[in-house]
Amino acid sequence: MPEALIAPGSAYLSALTQEIEKKLVRALDSQSQRLNLLQELFADIALEVDLRSRGIILNRDENEVSPAEDEIESHLCFYDVLADHYVRVPENGKPILDLIVQLWSQSFASHIFALLFHKWRIDIQTNARRFFSLFRYLLEDVALVPTRLNKITMQAQRDLYLLLSRFILFYELVDELDTFLNHFPVFPNAFLVGGPADIFVIELADQLQKLKVEPVLLHYFSHMKVLQGLELRMTTSTRLKACLYSFTSPGGPMYPTRTVRHAAWQALDLLFPVSV
Numbered sequence: 023m024p025e026a027l028i029a030p031g032s033a034y035l036s037a038l039t040q041e042i043e044k045k046l047v048r049a050l051d052s053q054s055q056r057l058n059l060l061q062e063l064f065a066d067i068a069l070e071v072d073l074r075s076r077g078i079i080l081n082r083d084e085n086e087v088s089p090a091e092d093e094i095e096s097h098l099c100f101y102d103v104l105a106d107h108y109v110r111v112p113e114n115g116k117p118i119l120d121l122i123v124q125l126w127s128q129s130f131a132s133h134i135f136a137l138l139f140h141k142w143r144i145d146i147q148t149n150a151r152r153f154f155s156l157f158r159y160l161l162e163d164v165a166l167v168p169t170r171l172n173k174i175t176m177q178a179q180r181d182l183y184l185l186l187s188r189f190i191l192f193y194e195l196v197d198e199l200d201t202f203l204n205h206f207p208v209f210p211n212a213f214l215v216g217g218p219a220d221i222f223v224i225e226l227a228d229q230l231q232k233l234k235v236e237p238v239l240l241h242y243f244s245h246m247k248v249l250q251g252l253e254l255r256m257t258t259s260t261r262l263k264a265c266l267y268s269f270t271s272p273g274g275p276m277y278p279t280r281t282v283r284h285a286a287w288q289a290l291d292l293l294f295p296v297s298v
Contacts, residue, residue, distance in 0.1 A: 034078045035103065035107045038100065039107075042063065042067070042118055042138075045063045046063070046121040046122065047121065049128070050125060060125065060128055060129065060130035060131060061130050063130070063134060064134050066100065067099070067100045067101040068101060068137065069099060070098065070099050076098065079103050101138055106141060108138060108139060108141070112150075112152055115138065119139065119152070119153075122134060123155055123156050123159050139152075146189070146233070146235070146238055147235060148235075149241075154193055157193045157195075158193070160185075161195060161198060161202070165182055165183060165186055165202065166198065166201055166202065166205055171205075171207075176207060179207040180207050180209060183221075184221070186202065187222045188228075189229075190202065191226070196245060202222075203219055203222060206218035206221070209221060215255075215258075219252040219253060219258075220254055220255050220258040222252075223249065223258050223262055224258060227261055227265040230242060230265055231268065234277075239269070239278070239285070240282065240285050243285040243286060243288065246289040246292060246293060249262070250292070263294055266286050266289050267286075269283060269285075270290070271283070
């Protein structure tokens with residue numbers, strides 16, 4: 023959606039946000055009406071914006087809209103303008119996100135989340151922490167709680183742990199690392215790749231090699247000390263070392279900045295000290 027088309031009337035969007043919050047609170051408080059309320063909310067935000075509302079949101083009179091603009095804007099939905107609003111004013115979206123997290127296991131909750139927050143994308147590409155509450159919920163209230171974890175399939179458990187392995191350092195929840203590794207589900211290829219620590223480090227190394235955002239890389243490198251003392255297979259250790267080395271030289275394939283190169287060397291010296 024072009025930026026010019028979604029310069030919102032903040033008062034109107036704030037009012038919409040309050041209505042969404044009210045409906046989510048009602049869904050949270052009423053178990054009997056929860057499904058209907060969430061379904062209604064999903065339908066409401068997926069509606070196309072009517073001509074009058076478009077004029078308010080875009081801050082202009084209906085007669086000012088040209089035929090070409092009207093053709094483009096005719097497919098504008100409420101979630102479009104709300105998603106852009108939450109990118110520009112993320113603090114307005116946080117109360118809604120917190121409520122959705124509490125309703126995450128309910129039908130339509132994930133659909134509402136996807137529509138309203140898809141433009142936040144993944145925090146790691148913007149060095150933001152907008153999904154921190156969701157990540158902490160998945161870690162502390164699902165992955166580390168056997169009674170809840172066992173309610174999802176074994177494959178879903180494995181996928182969840184792989185996802186958490188990539189972001190636990192980013193969200194600075196390293197104090198939970200030992201407990202996290204102790205709760206790791208069984209992987210069918212463990213005899214090939216190793217135990218929980220190996221799988222965790224493999225995922226972490228793969229994550230690092232996909233990153234291009236300097237502050238995020240520096241953040242990860244600054245937390246490498248938590249890997250000290252982990253019992254890793256030689257192949258895993260070599261893989262991690264090769265990953266870190268790839269950030270120590272200028273040019274391709276990583277094209278690291280001087281600051282990143284320095285941080286990568288520090289991480290290497292910490293994890294793989296060379297005896298003199």
